[in-house]
Each structure stands twice: as C-alpha cells, then as structure tokens.
Amino acid sequence: MHTKNIATFQRRHAVRRNRENRMQEEKMRRLRTLYDEADAPCRYQRVAAALEEAVREGLFKPGDALPTQRALAAELKVTTGTATHGYAEAARRGLVAGVTGRGTFVSSTGSDVDVMPPPAPLPPSTQWPDAEAAAPSDGDSSAEPRWNLGFIAPFESLNPSLHKALGNLLRRLSDRELAELQSYHRPAGMDRHREAGALWARRYGVPASGRDLLVCAGSQHALMTILATLCTPGDRIAVENLSYPLLRELSWRLRLPLAPVRTDACGMLPDALESACRSGGVKAVYLMPSCRNPTLTRMPESRRKDIVEVCRRHDVFIIEDDVYALALNPPTPALPFAALAPERTCFIAATSEILGGGLRVAYLCPPQHTLDELERTLSYTISMVPPLMAELAAQWISDGTADRTLAAKREEAAARNAAAREILDGYPLVSRATGFFCWLELPDSWTGRAFAKAALEKGVLVAEGEHFLMGHAPRENGVRLALGGVLRRKDLARALGIVAALLES
Template sequence: MTMYTPHVARENGPLYKALADSIERDIQAGTLTPGERLPTHRDMADALGVNVSTVTRGYREAEKRGLLSGTVGRGTFVASDAVTSSAMVSFEPGAPGMIEMGLIAPLSYLDPDVAEGFRRIARRKDPTTFLRYTDPRGLPDHRQAGALWARLYGLECGPEEIIVCAGAQHALTCCLAGLLRPGDRLAVDSLTYPGLKSLASMLGIRLAPITMDGQGMMPEALDAACRRNDIKAVYLMPGVHNPTTATMSEPRRDEIARLAEVHDLIIIEDDAYDLTHPGRTTPVSDRARHRAVFVAGLSKSLAAGLRVAFLVAPPALRKPLAQAVLNTIWMAPPLNVELAAMWITDGTAEQILEAKRAEAARRYMIACDVLDGLRFRGKPTGFFCWLELPAPWTGAAFEAAARARGINVFGAEKFVVGDTAAPAAARLSLTGAEDIDDYRQGLWVLWHLLTRKD
C-alpha cells in the first residue's frame, strides 16, 4: 500500500501551515477520506524531507481546523466529520416548501406577547435606563432573575454567582475563550452539539472525543483519555444529551465529578434541553462547584430571539468569564434581559415552559404513531428524537435523500467528533415545522423512505 505523501508548496509562509493546507486540499478533493490513518510523524518527515517538529506542528494545525484527530498510542486519522459541515443554519436560501425537521425550533408561537411586555416595562421603569452601558456581568436585578432561573435546573445559587450572556452560544463562547487557550484539549461526548464543534474550531480548541453509552459519557473512557492526553476541561450535556437524548444517572454524575477533581478539569455543563422534560436531577456542577460553570439558557424555553442566558460560575472563574463578555459584546443587551427577567420573576416563563412541554408531548405522540416499526429514542415532552436507521442507510445518505424529498434532517455525521465512527442514525426535530400538518407530512415521508422495499 502506497503511503500518503502530500504535495507541500514551499514558496510562501511556514512549512507546517503549508502541510496543513495540503492536507485540507486533499481531504476536499477526496484523496484523503474520513477515518483514514495518516503516516506517523517520523514517516511523514522522512517523506517530505523536513524535521519531525514541522510535521507535528502541521498535524496540530490541521487538527485545530477540525480536519484530523490524533490520539496518543493510536495515531493520527482524518476526522470522521472532515467533509461534513457542522453548521446548523445555512446562509443559502432554502428550497420553497422545505419542511424543517433538522433545526430544533423553540415553538416561538407560544411565547408571551412582546409588545405587552415592553409596555409593562415602560409603566414600571424608565426604559432609557436600559440603553446605557452596564456592568458586563449584568444588572443586579437581572442577576437575581438568573439565580431564580438556574434553580429550575436544580442548581441553588445566589446573584453574585451569575454572569448574564447574550444566549447560550455566547455563554459557550465566553467559556471557551475565557477559560481555555488555543491548542487546549476539551473532552466532549463522541457525538456532541455541532455549535460547540464549530466554536472550538474557530477558537483553536482541540476536542477529545469520549466514548458514550446509554447514559452519555463513560467515566472510564474519560479517565483513560485524561491519562493519555493533557485535557483542560470537559463539556457535558447530562440531562437530555444532544443528539442522542441520553440522560446521565446520579451515580454516573458522581463519578464524572470525581474524575474532574482527580484530573483537575474545568466542567462546562450545558443542559440546553433539560427543562423540556419534567423532573430534576442534580447537575454535575453542583458536585464540584469550585471548578464548574453551568449554562442556564432560556432559548429553548422562552423567546429565543431575546438571546439571554445565565452563567453560574465559582469565584475563581468569574473574572475571566466577565472579561470574555466585555471582550466580545461588552454586555448582554439590558433591555432584552429586563424583559426576560420580568417574565422569570412573575412566573410567565414557567407557564410558557409548561405550554411548550404540552405541545412537544403532542408532537412526540404523533411521531410514535407515524414512525411505528422504526427504532428511535426521545423524551415524552422532548423537542427532538434520535432515529436509528436500518441497513444499509447512513446518516449522510438519509439526510441527502430526505432533502431531495423536501425534508431537512440532520444525519449523525454532523455530530461526530474526531475519528469517531458515525452511527447509522439521524436527529429529527419535533418542533422545527410550525404547522402541525407539515410536521405530520414530514414524518410520513421519512417513514416511507425508510420502509420502502425497492
């Protein structure tokens, strides 16, 4: 078998970047394919006539770009998602009549009356108060509301622990930019939130995929990864894992928290969908408060367009997180946060959350009816489900075939990290189509696609 040897342009710029560029070109051209093993650092250096350190830097640069995955003792592989976009939203205009079952929409038509909300604010306070620069951490009343919201997730905290952000994605940006540095490794589930993947790639954070089971991240796999590599932090979704809907048990949470102590890991806990189902389990963060940051987002429950989320952070991490808010947007828009805080404190937010759970439950029952005979996992009031595909389907092939029939879904390849093999599965949004008839029609199209005999 011929060893892969890239053509490295040596005219301009550092050689290690030229090596990463050539690897990227070869992946795009199909010369290198997902899962393919690259030569060792020494073999590549000999083939190119360069120092081993140049190859090491080139591979690391390609890994930062999300192209390669390297593991001590196993080698360097082309990332499973190297040719799959992690983007959840396309900037290209969608095809007319496309039924959305990929993007998870938060049932915005059930949100409270924004106009009435602003009128209430104007009657109670001088609105110009919210048009000025404020503390990057947020106004005192807003941080108090954030503490109330965090308690819905099962995390008791005070307003002094809260940092207000412009949505959960911004909160994650502040966590990665404020607490990690380019080149640092972040442990994540082997299938994880695509927005986290894109963000890590943009910031040069290397993701270390950790093997999962029916409860999510496996402690023994996290322990082994930490012993092999220098891992700085771990990203968790223990309540309703995206995309598999797995829920981590209390003992599993205990063990993950213990390992964070053993390996000195920062915990970044982002349970975006935990409030979509009733019943609380104590967050992992509550087991290691001094090293954990918890993202208490609103978007899946209330007025996604307001872009409001709350970070719960320990004393040692608050300053870099607040500095990250200042460096990115200075502050979350106070008027937006005031509206969200008002709805949190007067009980409106919880009423809306219950209404959305009820609608999600109706949609889940429709999915159970239409997808009869297919294997999928979900929560009875959840916003999405994880569909196992029959042979010989792959997630990417199913996504393409569904799109050709006017249905947008997300194949498993969009969620895989590093050299993880993509399972034959897809995530179906139960809330993407606002019209219930469109939603039902989309399910029927997908059912026929997977059960036809031709």
C-alpha cells in the same frame, strides 16, 4: 485484430496511469510546500493546516481519497504518528473523514443545520394552503426544503407576546428606569437582571444567587466566554464522541483540541475520561447531562458523581450546558454538576429555547474564584448584554410568563413526540415524552449523510449523525429529527411520513 485491440488498450491505460501518477506527484509536492509554509505551533497542526489549505485551493475535492498516512509521512518527512495525529486534527475540523478499511476522504459539504434556522413562523393563514402543491417534486434536490426537521426551533409560535411585554414594561418602569436601559452598566449585568437569572438557574436545580452569576448573550456566547477565559491554546477539551457541533467550531477557532471520549447508554464513560486525562493536556470536559444533543442520552446521578471524581483527581473543570433539560417533564431527578461540584463547574442556564431565539439571554453560573476573570472577558467582547433584552427576560421570569410558556411548549412537545412514535413505530426511534427532538437510528444500508440527502430530495431537512462527530470516530448511522421547526402538526406528520417511507424503501 484481437491482439491489436489489447495492445491499444494497454498503451492507453499506461498513458492514463502515468498522467494520474504525475498529478498525484504534483499534489504531494504542493502539499509539502503548504506544510513548510504552515503557521502552526507543532507538526501535527501543520499537517492539518496544509490539508485545510489544500482543500481550500481545490487540490483535493469533496470525496477525493487522501494519501495513506504512511505515504504522507514520507512526503512531509514526519513520523507516521505525526501524520496520523494530523489527519485526526483535520477530521476534528470537519475537513476529512476516515472509513474503516478504505482510507481517509475529503468530507462532503453539507448544510449546517445548527446555525441556519428555518424562516420565522408565520400565522396559520399565511402558511402553504396546499401541501401537495407546495412540496418539491421527487428528485428536485435544488429545491428549498419544504419541512425543516434539522434546526431545533422549539415551537417559536408559542413564544410569549413581545407586544404585551413591551406594554407592561412601559407601565411598570419609571422614566428614570427606562433611561437606565439605554446606559452602560457593568459587564456582569444589572442587579435585578442577575437576581432573575438566579431564579431561572434554580429551575435547573442550581443553587445560585444574583451575585454568583453573569448575564450573557445566549448560551453560545456563554460557552465562548468560558473557553476563551479559562483555557489557553493547546488545552484539550474532553467531549462525548457525539455532541454539540458548535463546540467543535469554537474549539477550532480558539485552538483548543477536542478529546472525544467513549460513551454508553448513560453517557460519557468515567474510565474513558480517566484515560483521556492521563494522556495529558485535558483542561475541561463539556457535557449535556440531562438531554444530550443529538441522542437524548440522560446521565444518571451515580454516573455524574463518578465523572466528578475523575475531574477532581485531574483538576479538570466541567462545562455543564443543559440547554434542553427544562423541556423534559418531569425534569431529570439527578443533581446537576453545579450542585455536585460547584468549585469546578460552569453551568449555562439558557432562556432562548423557552422565551425565544431572538432574545439571546443566558445566565452563566461559574465557580466563584473565576467570576471576575469571566466578567473581564465579557467586557472585552460585547461590553454587556443589551439591558433591554435582559429586562424582558427578567420580567418574563419574575411574573410567571416563562413558566406558563414552558408548560405550553411541553404540552406541544408531548403531542409531537407521540405523533413521531406512532408514525415511526417499528423503527429504533429515541424520544422523550416532551423533548424538542428525536434521534432515529438507521439500518446499516444507510449512512446518516446519504439518508439526509435522500430526505432533502423529498423536501425534508434532517440533521445527519456525521454532523455531530467530535473527531476521528466511526460514522454514526442516525439522524436527528427536530419537532418544532414545522408550524402545523399535520405538516410535521407529512414530513415524518416521508422519513418513514424512505426507511421502508
């Protein structure tokens, strides 16, 4: 009887194994077809395009293991190096993730915390009256997050009064000037709006004048304008291995491969950037030098000068997106890249984090020889920033409202950072005195994605470290905790308490 059972088990196992082998062969044949049909300029990009279409078709599902690079190369009749490069490109697009010693797997889908903000802040009287009753029950992963610590919404309840600003605008401007706000203007922006932008850029330490800059529809639009104007498909963008996720999405759509560069406690390593440049094709480097998203890394001035020297040797231009620099108090003492290397730096001076996310106004301070070309791109994309929005930003900058709002947000940020350090005392939390977010390093028993999933089941949305990976790199055991997406401090304390409880468990 025992022998018969063993024989039956062996037959069933052989049938199952044969079925799995046939399915794998069918998948590989389909992958070969997708590779042959892919419309891409080079072989490794065809590999990535085939993988992307296979995932879209459901041929490979989230969590599925992909063929080894050697097996894929044999099936597609390409070199192993091409297959490896194709997997790296697919990882850059967020499709797959490599796990050391285990292989490459289709990435799990997750919420894009950097493009999905929490609901607009409500007056305190309309908030949840009973946090205990409002919180989702344990294990209810289908519930909406009760507390959003994922999206960086910098204390929107402290934004300046739009009602008051519109009243001031009506009293201050003549009928002719008001009518001008409904008319077409040159893409760079109206002269007074550009002058206000120069005042704002000087807050960052950038020596700019109104004629030297362009008014853009937010920092993301400024970044897209730079990439679309000064790069061509195939150019590589050097970036720190953990950085702003929307850069990854923009570069993918513009066909600009990212070149992740190693970092240390001071930011991007000049030697690693030198190596990336020597490998060829690097056109630009993207940096957030005063407060990197998500790790809050601050780059000292000596490191900035070393980076500038590398960029000058290899004729690489610098994209300086220091969106969170003004949140710091005192501001970083280091000179911006735009002052150290004005001939090759595009500086983005954002206003949304201070004046309100709905304002969508930022100022782009580029090298002067690129100004006309960048303005043409503005004319092709949005024609011009809505003059009414640019007028509001200029008014707030000129009359001191922006500075008063910044001071109020720093004060609130200081209180919340202090609370985060107290509640998460004893854990490796990286915070600034007045920053808008913190970075929490996790023990090896957690991945960022697993921790984010566990927190969401408790009603807390956090941003996992894997969300910020800029290519084929080891996982990051950490989560970013935004401090401004929860209106009341006591609710923030409750959310951070849940994070601490997860760490305890």
